[in-house]
Amino acid sequence: MSAAQSPARKKVVVFDYxxxxxxxxxxxxxxxxxxxxxxxxxxxxxxxxxLLVPGVGAFAACMRGLREARGDWLVGRRLAGGRPVLGICVGMQVLFGRGIEHGVETAGLDEWPGTVGPLKAEVVPHMGWNTVRAAADSQLFAGQPADARYYFVHSYAVHDWELEVGNEHLAPPKVTWATHGEPFVAAVENGALWATQFHPEKSGDAGAQLLTNWIRTL
Known part of the structure; x- marks a missing residue:
């Protein structure tokens, strides 16, 4: 295939807020x-x-930065048009309804109901490699062995999945779990909105496969 015939590469923006x-x-x-x-x-x-929405640090600070950069509008408008968004780490957490850190509650983007709260574990933060329990028929984890490991760095997480899909014409979200002291949401696939609590960009070959799987859906 000549260069003129090669398929165009997908354009991905890493949102810098x-x-x-x-x-x-x-x-x-x-x-x-x-x-x-x-x-x-x-x-x-x-x-x-x-659109990839990263995030490190405190939930409240990330939300403040997102709003100042109009990231809340950006994510909402893209999803309203069915345009893919991938959130990573705190970039996943802010997609939920609220975050609670040190007793302070901050409103999130509320794309999914739920609360981001402290991990209850002997060692916090959860820092290092861990396996996950991938959702059935996951596109994000397609081609990955069950014992694949991903890199996590976080002290807060979502412990309960609260979204209920009552419309038979809507596919239910695919929720992947991990455990560190207690189970928590490690990844979600929900229409155009996907997210991971771990860092695929720091997860070696396993993370590269995940990013490849996402790009194939664009």
């Missing part, structure tokens, strides 16, 4: 064949094939 390992995400996405741009420009992010 001040919280997240944007360079690591950029390198990982480029490694698996995406055309990547780091930006907080609203129109560029809105028009990309895929």
């Amino acid at each position: 001040g919280f997240g390992n944007v360079r690591s995400a950029e390198r990982a996405l480029a490694h698996v064949g995406a055309d990547v741009e780091i930006t907080r420009d609203y129109d560029t992010a809105m028009n990309a094939d895929g």
Whole structure:
């Protein structure tokens, strides 16, 4: 196939709102064949094939940064149009209804109902490699062995999945779980909105496969 006949690479924006390992995400996405741009420009992010929302640090600080960069509008408008969004780490947590840190409650984007709260474990933060229990028929984890390990760094998590889908015409979300002291939500696939609590960009070959699987859906 000539260069003129080669399929165009998918354009993915890593949303740069001040919280997240944007360079690591950029390198990982480029490694698996995406055309990547780091930006907080609203129109560029809105028009990309895929949007990756990273996040590190405190829930409240990430939400403040997102709102200042119009990330709340961006995520909502993309999803309203069925345009793919992938949240990572705190970029996943802010998709839920609220976060509670040190007794302080902060409203999230509320794409999913639920509360992000402290992990109850002997060792916190949960830092290092862990396995997951992938949802049945998961697209995100397609081709991955059951014992694949992913890199986590977090002290807070979602412990209960609260979204109920009562419409028989809507596919129920696919929820993947992990355990560190207690079970928590490790990943979600819900229409155009996917998210991981772990860092695929730091998870070696297993993470690269996940990002490849996401890009294939764009």
